[in-house]
Amino acid sequence: MMHDATTLPARLMLLVLDDDLDAALAAGLMDYTAAPGDEAVLPGHPELPARLLHAQQQLQRAWAARERYRQRAQRLARRAAERDARRAPAAPTPDLKPALPPAAAAILARAKAKAAGKPS
Template identity: 85%
Template sequence: MSHTDTPLPARLLMLVLDDDLDAALAAGLMDYAPWPGDARLLPDHPELPARLLQAQQQVQRAWDARTRYRQRAQRLARRAAERDARRAPPAPTPEQKPALPPAAAAILARAKAKAAGKLP
């Protein structure tokens, strides 16, 4: 069917005027391009082409805003993960034992020596 065989612009306008953008999108709102004579399809609505183009722009702005919001959320999550990774102590590797503070190392050495019978 060609553009002139169906009153698609008129149907789109009715959906837009009824504030049913989901149905208008499903019917092809974002594919609408004005044709000569669209303004005369509905005599009571000569603003049909302009109103449909305006609806397209509003939807596109909303989609762009949603994309920016999602990108921002991903960016913030990535930054938080990086920040948490910088704050977390490094995990000890299996072959590397964590270093003891000097006082704890001295106590451990004395305990080992006493257990070995080197201290009274």
Template identity: 65%
Template sequence: MHPLSVSALQLLRLVAADDLDAALEAGLMAYVPRPGDEALDPHHPDLPQRLLQAQQRLQQAWAARARHQARTARLARRAAEREARRAPPPLPDRRPALPAAAAAILARAQARAGKPSP
């Protein structure tokens, strides 16, 4: 269904049947009360209020889900940071690696000084 392709009365029927997926697809969140909506169904003069309440409940549920997802992500990030702090630091190499040219110069200098190369 295309949003707003159904009437307020059809939206109310979907909400009353607890078919919120279909109500959302039909445009529940875009519903804005219009004059005369309360007279569409004599059994439900509260039609506009019921639809607005359904919108509000869904918005609150979505906000709660977003807060929960943010909390879960925050806790996971904190756990990862805590694990990173607990991990032992990497062991330093015995000697920093020298570029090949510098290593050759050092080897020649040590040879002239009479020291064995490592």
């Protein structure tokens, strides 16, 4: 069904008054711009332009708040994961070959023994 310039604001206003914001959004609420004469398109509702613009602002604020909440939740989850990763004990390593070849390990052991035997 096509709407002309006067019936669309009236339809949007009726949907907003019925608190059917989903239908109002589908009908084009966020595209509404006030035009001269919109105060008179729905008898008894001279507040139509202000009410529709207010509904737009409320939705934009709610969407922005929801986005900030999602970003905060993601940030907190990331921080918790980083904290848990720092707290987690190191994974046990499978039996590995010594880092030093046997000859180097023997030299190091002798140097440590020699250093321990000397008085400080």
